[in-house]
Amino acid sequence: MLRPQWILMLLLCLAVAGIFAWLGQWQLGRAVDTAPREEGATEQVMPIEDVVEPGSYLTDPLVGQRVVATGAFVPDDFIVVSSRFNDGEQGYWVTGQFRIDAATPTSVAVALGWAETLDEAEAAASALAAEAGETLEVTGRLIPDEGILPSGPGADPFELTRMSPAALLGRWHDVTDLDVYRQFIVSDEPAAGLVTIHSPAPDSGTTVNWLNIFYAAEWVIFAGFAFYLWYRLAKDAWEKEIEDLEEASA
Incomplete structure (x- = not known):
């Protein structure tokens, strides 16, 4: 050696x-x-454009940040997502394409509320489509894309079971040259006929x-x-x- x-x-x-x-x-x-974020930092409402850019990933300290966006919902793009749990109860989310007022066409997916049955969710989606188009503000918590889950054997290939802006984009209308946020907003205020989605503040973090x-x-x-x-x-x-x-x- x-x-x-x-x-x-x-x-x-x-x-x-x-x-x-x-x-x-x-x-x-x-x-x-x-280091953890300052206590309550995610609860301070910020303009979405100040938190993340369309197409960009959300950094850990900003996951769950409450944001506000101004724009209007696209009438034909209210889509129901199944297998959504709210305080332990399984049901459905009603989601919409929210077209933000910006220099270039930009959209963010918004979860507008929870319903216990599919009929309730579809009825709420139809009511929202009839009233869409008005400029308004949406405030809620910004959550990363959950990803796309392939359909299992015998499952409906058109049923969405994950909240994924990427999957929703494939069903939205008027998406030519559209910038889309990778994240979605869980609205603080539920739409008519829906229940508020339980979306607590994230943990403050760890050292x-x-x-x-x-x-x-x-x-x-x-x-x-x-x-x-x-x-x-x-x-x-x-x-x-x-x-x-x-x-x-x-």
Whole structure:
């Protein structure tokens, strides 16, 4: 193990382990430096354009931020989303395309309220479509896209069970050159015939980011593996030399 090639390999392993250790320390620093937002920060209503841009992702401190937007609902784009739980009860959301007053066509999906039955949800959607078009303000909590869930065997392929602006966009009208927010707004005030959607304020946060701590531990393991790899290679070479000497002496 004290031969030049193994000493050089040990130095290389030390360099690699040093890099891994630095990366681990960096991840640990990010975990410790993560600070919660000021208490009640998400409850201060902000213009949506000051929180996030259309098409951009929402950073963690701003998830659940209460926002306000000015515009009008598109009459033909009130869509029912199923499998929505409200205080433990399963039901339906009525959603709409809210066209924001902006220099370029911009829309955000809005969840307008909860209904216990599909008939109630569809009736509320029809009533909203008849009254849509008036300029108004919508205030509510900004929530990230839930993603698209593929339909299971035998399920209705047209039924939406996730609140996904990306999925809703495929059913909206007049979307040419339209900018769309990746997030949706849960309205503070329910539409007529609907129940307020339970949307509590997010947790204030934590001073420890456990995911970064997990990554830091991984880098420590990688650094240890670099030394173990050098030890195994050197030991295997040494044992082979011993075997060759024993065979030669025999």
